[in-house]
Amino acid sequence: MQLWRDGRGGSEPAWLEKLQRTSMADLRVDGFPGVHDEDWKYTASVATRALDEHDWQPARMLAAGEAAGKAAAEAAADFAAGFARAAHERGADLAFFVDGRLSAELSSSSVGGGAGGGAQVIGLAAALADSPANGEHAALLERHLGGVADHQSAITQLNTGLFGDGALVLVPDGCACERAVELVFFSTGNEVVAHPRVLVVAGAGSSLDLTERYVGVEAESENGGRSRAVTNPVTELLLERDARMTHLRLQDESKEVVHLGRIEARVQQGAEYNSQVLVTGGRLVRIEIRVRLEGRGARTVLRGLSLVNGRRFADFHTLVDHVEPGGSSNQLYRSVLAGNGRSVFTGRVVVHEGASGSNAGQRNDALLLSDGAHASSRPQLEIYNDDVSCTHGATTGQLDERSLFYLRQRGLSVDEASSLLARAFATEALQGVLKGELLDELEKLVAGRLAAGSTGVNSYEVSS
Amino acid sequence: MSLLSVKDLHVSVAGNRILNGLELELEAGQVHALMGPNGSGKSTLALLLAGHPAYKVEKGSVSYQGRDLLDMAADERAREGVFLSFQYPVEIPGVSTGYFLKAAVNAGRRHRGEDELDAMDFLDIAREQLKLVGMDEAFLHRSLNEGFSGGEKKRCEIFQMAMLEPRLAILDETDSGLDVDALKAVGSGVNALRTPERGMLIITHYQRLLDYIVPDRTHVIMGGRIVRSGDAELAREVEQRGYGWLEEAAAASAA
Ligand SMILES: Nc1ncnc2c1ncn2[C@@H]1O[C@H](COP(=O)(O)OP(=O)(O)OP(=O)(O)O)[C@@H](O)[C@H]1O
Ligand SMILES: [Mg+2]
Numbered sequence: 184m185q186l187w188r189d190g191r192g193g194s195e196p197a198w199l200e201k202l203q204r205t206s207m208a209d210l211r212v213d214g215f216p217g218v219h220d221e222d223w224k225y226t227a228s229v230a231t232r233a234l235d236e237h238d239w240q241p242a243r244m245l246a247a248g249e250a251a252g253k254a255a256a257e258a259a260a261d262f263a264a265g266f267a268r269a270a271h272e273r274g275a276d277l278a279f280f281v282d283g284r285l286s287a288e289l290s291s292s293s294v295g296g297g298a299g300g301g302a303q304v305i306g307l308a309a310a311l312a313d314s315p316a317n318g319e320h321a322a323l324l325e326r327h328l329g330g331v332a333d334h335q336s337a338i339t340q341l342n343t344g345l346f347g348d349g350a351l352v353l354v355p356d357g358c359a360c361e362r363a364v365e366l367v368f369f370s371t372g373n374e375v376v377a378h379p380r381v382l383v384v385a386g387a388g389s390s391l392d393l394t395e396r397y398v399g400v401e402a403e404s405e406n407g408g409r410s411r412a413v414t415n416p417v418t419e420l421l422l423e424r425d426a427r428m429t430h431l432r433l434q435d436e437s438k439e440v441v442h443l444g445r446i447e448a449r450v451q452q453g454a455e456y457n458s459q460v461l462v463t464g465g466r467l468v469r470i471e472i473r474v475r476l477e478g479r480g481a482r483t484v485l486r487g488l489s490l491v492n493g494r495r496f497a498d499f500h501t502l503v504d505h506v507e508p509g510g511s512s513n514q515l516y517r518s519v520l521a522g523n524g525r526s527v528f529t530g531r532v533v534v535h536e537g538a539s540g541s542n543a544g545q546r547n548d549a550l551l552l553s554d555g556a557h558a559s560s561r562p563q564l565e566i567y568n569d570d571v572s573c574t575h576g577a578t579t580g581q582l583d584e585r586s587l588f589y590l591r592q593r594g595l596s597v598d599e600a601s602s603l604l605a606r607a608f609a610t611e612a613l614q615g616v617l618k619g620e621l622l623d624e625l626e627k628l629v630a631g632r633l634a635a636g637s638t639g640v641n642s643y644e645v646s647s
Numbered sequence: 648m649s650l651l652s653v654k655d656l657h658v659s660v661a662g663n664r665i666l667n668g669l670e671l672e673l674e675a676g677q678v679h680a681l682m683g684p685n686g687s688g689k690s691t692l693a694l695l696l697a698g699h700p701a702y703k704v705e706k707g708s709v710s711y712q713g714r715d716l717l718d719m720a721a722d723e724r725a726r727e728g729v730f731l732s733f734q735y736p737v738e739i740p741g742v743s744t745g746y747f748l749k750a751a752v753n754a755g756r757r758h759r760g761e762d763e764l765d766a767m768d769f770l771d772i773a774r775e776q777l778k779l780v781g782m783d784e785a786f787l788h789r790s791l792n793e794g795f796s797g798g799e800k801k802r803c804e805i806f807q808m809a810m811l812e813p814r815l816a817i818l819d820e821t822d823s824g825l826d827v828d829a830l831k832a833v834g835s836g837v838n839a840l841r842t843p844e845r846g847m848l849i850i851t852h853y854q855r856l857l858d859y860i861v862p863d864r865t866h867v868i869m870g871g872r873i874v875r876s877g878d879a880e881l882a883r884e885v886e887q888r889g890y891g892w893l894e895e896a897a898a899a900s901a902a
Binding site: 592596597 | 720747748750
C-alpha cells in the first residue's frame with residue numbers, strides 16, 4: 184500500500200512526527216486487518232478496497248475555482264449556512280470541516296479564539312502549527328494527543344498516521360458550558376480520504392454537550408460502485424474527575440461513503456460520559472467505541488442506532504473497561520434493517536480484577552424488515568471480579584404480528600403500521616443520552632427515514 | 648340488505664376447525680348480543696370478521712354492506728367501517744395513543760374522501776370522547792395500552808371506537824373486568840353510536856352490560872354454531888340457567 188501523509192506545511196514538533204511515523208510503521212507491520220481477523224471479518228474487504236481505490240490518499244484542500252471542487256464547495260457552503268443557523272439558534276460553537284479540513288469562514292467566529300467562559304475550540308492544524316508560540320496547547324497536545332486512543336486499533340493507527348486537521352476542545356475545570364460544541368464534518372464525496380482527529384480535554388467538574396456530525400450531499404452521478412470517499416475520524420475524550428459529557432456522533436454521509444470511525448473515552452473518578460451514535464448514511468460504516476472507566480464510580484451510558492437499507496452495512500464495535508470499583512455502564516444498540524442491509528454488533532465488556540461493585544448492562548436488538556436483511560451480534564463479557572452485576576441480552580426479530588394486526592384493524596395500511604412500529608423500536612435506542620431539541624431533531628430524522636412510502640429510502644418498504 | 652350477512656361459515660385455525668356452519672344476519676340499526684361458553688368460537692368469529700390472517704375460511708361467505716368482506720384486507724375492512732374492540736388489546740410500547748389514533752382517524756377520512764384532521768381539530772374531538780369514557784387526556788401521550796390497567800384498556804377501546812365512528816362494531820368481552828363506572832361508560836359509549844345506519848355485535852358472558860345496552864337480538868354460540876337466537880330475554884335466561892339446557896336442545900335437534 185501507498186501512504187500519503189496529510190502534511191500541514193511548516194515545521195512540526197518532533198513528538199508529532201514521531202507519533203505519526205510510529206503509527207504508520209505499526210500499520211505497515213500489522214497490516215490493515217483482513218477477513219480472517221474475527222473482529223473485521225465483515226468489514227475488512229470493503230474497507231481495504233475503498234482505501235485502495237483512493238490510494239489511501241488524504242484530502243486535498245478544495246482549490247477555489249477548481250471545476251470539480253466548485254459545485255462541492257457551493258454545496259458545502261449551503262450546508263454550512265443551514266448548520267450555522269441552527270447552531271446559532273441553539274447557542275452552539277460551530278466548527279465546520281470540509282473533507283477533514285477546518286473552514287474558518289464556515290465556522291463560528293469563536294472557533295480559534297479565546298474561551299469566553301466556555302469551552303475553547305481550536306483547529307488542530309492551527310494548534311499544532313502554533314505550537315512554538317503557544318506553549319500551553321503544545322504541552323497539552325503532546326501529553327494527550329494519542330494518549331487516550333488505543334494504538335492497537337487499525338482505525339486509530341490509520342488516523343494517527345495520516346491526520347492533518349481536526350479540533351482541539353478544551354473545557355476549563357468547573358466550566359458548566361452553556362454553549363454546546365458542534366463539530367460538523369462535511370464530505371464532498373469528491374474522491375477523497377479524510378482522517379479528522381479530535382481531542383477533547385474536559386477539566387475536573389466541567390460539563391459539556393458535544394456534537395459531531397458527519398454529513399454530505401448525495402452524489403448525482405453513479406460511480407460504478409466505487410465509494411466516493413473514505414472518512415476515518417478518531418475522537419479522543421478525556422474526562423477528568425467529576426466531569427460530565429454528552430456526546431452525539433451522527434453519521435449521515437452520502438450512501439457511497441465508507442466511514443471507519445473510532446471514539447475513545449477515558450473517564451476518571453466520578454465522571455460521566457454519555458454517548459449517542461446514530462448511523463443513517465454511508466455505504467459501509469464501522470464505528471468503534473471504547474470507554475475506559477478508570478476512576479472510582481465512573482459512569483457511562485452508550486446508545487447507538489443504525490438504519491441500514493439497500494446494500495448498506497453498519498458495524499458497531501464497543502469495548503467498555505471497568506478498571507476501578509463502583510463503575511457503571513449501560514449499553515443499548517439497535518439496528519433497523521431493510522433490503523439487503525447488514526448490521527454487526529460486537530460488544531465487549533471487561534470487568535477488571537479491582538473493579539468490585541461494578542454494574543454493567545448491555546443490550547443489542549435488530550429489527551429485520553425484509554428477508555434479505557441480516558444482523559449478527561457478538562456480546563463478549565470478561566469478568567474478573569465476583570462482586571459485580573452484569574446483564575446482557577441480544578434479540579433479532581421481525582415486526583410483532585399481533586401489534587401489526589392491531590394497528591391495521593384501526594385502518595393503518597401495512598406500510599403505515601410497519602413504519603410506526605419500526606420507529607417505535609428505533610426511537611428507544613435514542614433515549615437516555617440526549618434531551619430537548621437535539622433529541623427531537625434525531626427522532627424526526629429517524630421518523631423521516633422510516634416513513635411509510637418514503638421515496639428517499641424506498642427499500643424500507645415492507646412486504647406484507 | 649343486511650349490514651352483515653354470514654352464511655354457512657366454516658373456519659379453522661392452526662388446523663383445527665372452530666366455526667362449523669355459522670349463520671348470522673345483522674341489520675343496520677340493530678344491536679345483537681352473542682353469548683356462549685368458553686372456547687365456543689366467539690373471538691374466532693370476531694377476529695375472522697376483522698380479517699386476522701391466522702383464521703382460514705374453509706367454506707361459506709360473509710357479506711358486508713353487500714360486498715364480499717372476505718375479499719378485503721384487514722386495514723381496508725377497518726377503513727370501510729369495521730371495528731373490533733379486542734378481548735385482549737395489544738400493548739404497543741413506543742407508539743403514542745394520540746399519534747396513532749390521529750393516523751387511524753385520518754386513514755379513514757382519506758378513504759372516505761374527507762379532509763384530514765389537523766392536530767387541533769383532532770384534540771378537540773378527542774377531548775370530548777375521552778370525557779365520554781371517563782379517561783384523562785394524559786392517556787393520549789402514553790404508549791398505546793402499555794401499562795394500562797385491564798379496565799383502562801377496555802375504556803381505551805371504546806374511546807377509539809367513538810373516534811373512528813365505525814359502521815359495524817364488534818365488541819369482544821369489552822365488559823369483562825370492568826368496575827361499575829366503567830361499565831356505565833362503555834354502555835354510554837355504545838349507546839351514543841346507536842344510530843340507524845350502524846350495527847353492533849356485542850360478545851359477552853354477562854347480562855349486566857345488556858342492562859345498559861338492550862340488544863335487539865341475542866344469539867347463543869356453541870361448538871362453532873349458533874344454537875339458539877332470541878330477544879333480550881334469552882340473555883337473562885342464559886345467565887340464570889347456563890348453557891347445559893341449550894346443549895341438550897342442540898343435540899336433540901341435530902339428532
Ligand atoms: N390462534 C389459535 N391457535 C390455536 N387455537 C386457537 C387459536 N385461536 C383460537 N383457538 C381455539 O379455538 C377455540 C375457540 O376459541 P375462541 O377464542 O374463539 O373462544 P371464545 O368463544 O372467544 O372463548 P372465551 O369465552 O374464553 O373468550 C378454542 O379452543 C381456542 O383454543
Ligand atoms: Mg373470546
